[in-house]
Amino acid sequence: MQIRGFWNHRCAIARKTAATTEPFAVRFLLIGIAMVFIGLFLLAPLAAVLVQAFGDGVGVYWRSLRDSDTLAAIRLTLLTAAIAVPLNLVFGIAASWAIAKFEFLGKSLLITLIDLPFAVSPVISGMIYVLLFGLHGYLGPWLSAHNIEIIFAVPGIVLATVFVTFPFVARELIPLMQAQGTEEEEAALSLGAGGWQTFLRVTLPNIKWGVLYGVILCNARAMGEFGAVSVISGHIRGLTNTMPLHVEILYNEYNFVGAFAVASLLTVVALITLVLKSFAEWKFKQELRVS
């Protein structure tokens, strides 16, 4: 986005058709400030992570990633995302379908509730599960009596992650589906298509890039969540530490290479996320242009 905006701007200058014609010094200053800011607050920390991770050489880097606790943290993070993202995908599509295509009582309440996880601090998101499922929580005694472990175990971590990543897909799809309206579906139905067929052949292809966009952001947050998961994890090494939690633990054990090696993996996830996100945006714009 940034680069494309910059490029468009340059093209506009070249063609001397720019709507705004700021003096060169002002343009230079504004662009300069933006670049310095990005360099200082985004690129420098990113570089610092990699420098620290490879500080003692590539061999040490690989060895610290192959540590059994680190592998367990990676597996747990992948598992959590593999459960949370599909759940929120299904929920997100269902909710935005309902909201965009139908009128019903309590619709605005539903929209507000979907935003709830964005509004509360992640620490509170974790705490509510302790209140619900903790030994002294509302459901704790019953769970304990039936030997079901939720908090300080994998299910709790998954639940907290599902909660904080709840809005991503729905938030992406609701405005999109609202803008698209219901004409195409109505046409399909009047031509004799069934409900399911209409959804698969008409609705889904229309929103596929929006879905991808939501899924990418949802996944990034699911893998990166710290606050909510920290409250509910119990920090058991090799069992309930996700990657972000494991980074903190390694750092506190003076294992800086290990901590930054895991952090570098999260950085790679972030970079892949950005590339995929840009791709989805690009595809989406192309499709809009065609239609």
Added chain:
Amino acid sequence: MCTKARVLFAFATAGLVLGSQASAEEKLILLNVSYDPTRELYQEFNAAFAQHWKVKTGKTVMIRQSHGGAGKQARAVIDGLKADVVTLALAYDINEISRRTGLIAKDWQRRLPNNSCPYTSTQVFLVRKGNPKAIRDWNDLIKPGVSVITPNPKTSGGARWIYLAAWGYALKHNQGDEAKAREFVAHLYKNVPVLDSGARGSTTTFVQRGIGDVLITWENEAFLAMEKLGRGRVEMVVPSLSILCEPPVTVVDKVVDKHGTREVATAYLQYLYTKEGQELAAKYHYRPSVKAVADKYTGKFPKIDLLMIDEVFGGWDHAQKTHFADGGTFDQIYRPGQ
């Protein structure tokens, strides 16, 4: 492992993550919930015990660790973290688990020697190399312009020992005047720019992030910081008076009975009192409690006049109520930003 439901549930969820767990049914697993600076000690001790247990019984035992500020860790056990053993920074936190949940028998502290404390420690100062602010004793910490790093007594056990040591020092130098002691401690905490939630957080703040002129911390943590992270950059200052810190250990009765791990959990804690366990404690700079080993290391640990919590503060329950409970002296004196 234990009951059928638990195993099934583990298969359905955690089993996916830990393929190894499913294959080894015979494998015993213990969870040791501990306080912040014991990470290195238990890492080596766990390996030593696992080997000992294998030789003795032929069974494989795996010990999982969880670390954090002692108060926070106790809170997690109260909320349902299934610890087989707790090895915390002070007796009060274990009393609290016992009182609130009944998971631990009331007389837990009489079950192992030396009040269930296999090792002891104290609180000392760590300063920048060359001691540029010339810090020698507690009264140097209240001088204007001295920045002091210590964790939060609400969440950290070590921080509570530190608070009491400062209070005890002030009592001693003011003929037991409580009001003067309170004023002294209030002054000290005015010089604290950041309260971390546990001892290890404070060490990183001081050594790694370079904040503060003096860190008050566990003697073992100070030794470790000088040896590892801050080698050549920090030095230890031993005050004229400190407090005898007794970090106790116990089996969590209801959890081990449920998991069927009482035998191995008890042996695990008893192993701390053996020669091997005591040598490891000394290696990681804890003061051994078994005399034969302690005598060997008298030269290693500085001689400090040590206050006893029971004598000066009437035991942990009383100290907790007076100083650290909501509305206690800490809440009264600690006013950040004033």
